[in-house]
Amino acid sequence: MAAATLKQTIANRLNALLSTGPRTTEGKARSSQNARTHGLSRIGTRPPADLASAIDERNAQWRNDYRPVGPAQLWHFDRLCAESIRLEFCEARILAARSERAQRAVESWDDDRASEIARLAHRLAHQPDRIQPQLLQSKHGVLWLLERWDEVADSLARHKGWTFEIWNLALDLLGVPAFARDGSGPWDLDPEDKSEAPGLALVAQSTAALRDRLDTFLNARDERTQADAALGLDADDPPAIRLLERYAADARRRILNATRELHRLQALNTSASPSRETPPGPRPERASRQSHPERSVDASPPSPPIASSSGPPIAPSSPARNEPASTAPSTPRPEAGSLRTVLSERSSPLNRRARRALAAKARRS
Numbered sequence: 001m002a003a004a005t006l007k008q009t010i011a012n013r014l015n016a017l018l019s020t021g022p023r024t025t026e027g028k029a030r031s032s033q034n035a036r037t038h039g040l041s042r043i044g045t046r047p048p049a050d051l052a053s054a055i056d057e058r059n060a061q062w063r064n065d066y067r068p069v070g071p072a073q074l075w076h077f078d079r080l081c082a083e084s085i086r087l088e089f090c091e092a093r094i095l096a097a098r099s100e101r102a103q104r105a106v107e108s109w110d111d112d113r114a115s116e117i118a119r120l121a122h123r124l125a126h127q128p129d130r131i132q133p134q135l136l137q138s139k140h141g142v143l144w145l146l147e148r149w150d151e152v153a154d155s156l157a158r159h160k161g162w163t164f165e166i167w168n169l170a171l172d173l174l175g176v177p178a179f180a181r182d183g184s185g186p187w188d189l190d191p192e193d194k195s196e197a198p199g200l201a202l203v204a205q206s207t208a209a210l211r212d213r214l215d216t217f218l219n220a221r222d223e224r225t226q227a228d229a230a231l232g233l234d235a236d237d238p239p240a241i242r243l244l245e246r247y248a249a250d251a252r253r254r255i256l257n258a259t260r261e262l263h264r265l266q267a268l269n270t271s272a273s274p275s276r277e278t279p280p281g282p283r284p285e286r287a288s289r290q291s292h293p294e295r296s297v298d299a300s301p302p303s304p305p306i307a308s309s310s311g312p313p314i315a316p317s318s319p320a321r322n323e324p325a326s327t328a329p330s331t332p333r334p335e336a337g338s339l340r341t342v343l344s345e346r347s348s349p350l351n352r353r354a355r356r357a358l359a360a361k362a363r364r365s
Helices: 002-016 025-032 049-066 070-107 109-121 128-135 139-159 164-173 197-230 239-272 339-344 352-364
Strands: none
Touching: 049 070, 070 109, 070 197, 070 239, 109 128, 109 139, 109 197, 128 139, 128 164, 139 164, 139 197, 164 197
16 A cells, blocks of 8 residues: 555656646747846836836937926936836836736646645644635645545555544644644544544545535636636736836836926926016006096006196096096096196106196196
């Protein structure tokens, strides 16, 4: 029995060696680039050659669109270009990594799942009540449990009963915690029968339940999971892809900050240097003065007086400011010599001092 079991174990290991890596040209090309340093964690002073070349090209392409002026704008513009290239490289590597996982799902699905189960089952002896339920949730986990039960059956047949190590292994496979084993032993299976028969019955019952679990739903679940993974729909990304996702999110934040600062500096530059084509106009009238048409003449912008040979300076009449000509009320022409007459005949506005002097002369006259 021992020689047959060892022979079968060797045969299983030889069958595992038949699995190969990527077979297609595209798969081999992707696999050959796995050990390269991508330099995407952060744009440093000396990025890789391909990254630096792409940044320089992006800088030349976008310069006419953003038109940075001055050292500050140029700095933010350079950061914007560099982080945009970093984001594109991260997204490209994420797509390539997911494509590689999809290809691995076709090439070495069983090998990869068996390797994951072996790492998980390594903790079974330390936490059987936590690890055993996890093993029961996958096809490859149940297959691993079936192999261990075969080892238990082989040991029972060779030793004509239980050994201490095999008894603890059986309890681990059943998920019995360590504190629940105090005072127990193989005699609890059948106190009257000291042979290997009770142990073999336990093995048969356990393996039958596991095989029924496989046939009921685990095989179908594994097929669905493999089909989704082959299409790139794997629900759980590995740590490498999650790390690239964090790099991409950091690049997006830096792009947003650089764009905001660049626009802010450009807006400040525009407001600090107004256009020379439109000189500043006169001071606008107040709304309160516009509501009183009779005061519109006094509120008009000042202008120097025009000398007259027969009296005080006068100005030709002009319509009130901000008052439409078609809607202006018709008023009788004021008497000659009054202040309103003088102001209405002037063509240019008076300043405050000139208006006061003109008003005093009008009162005296």
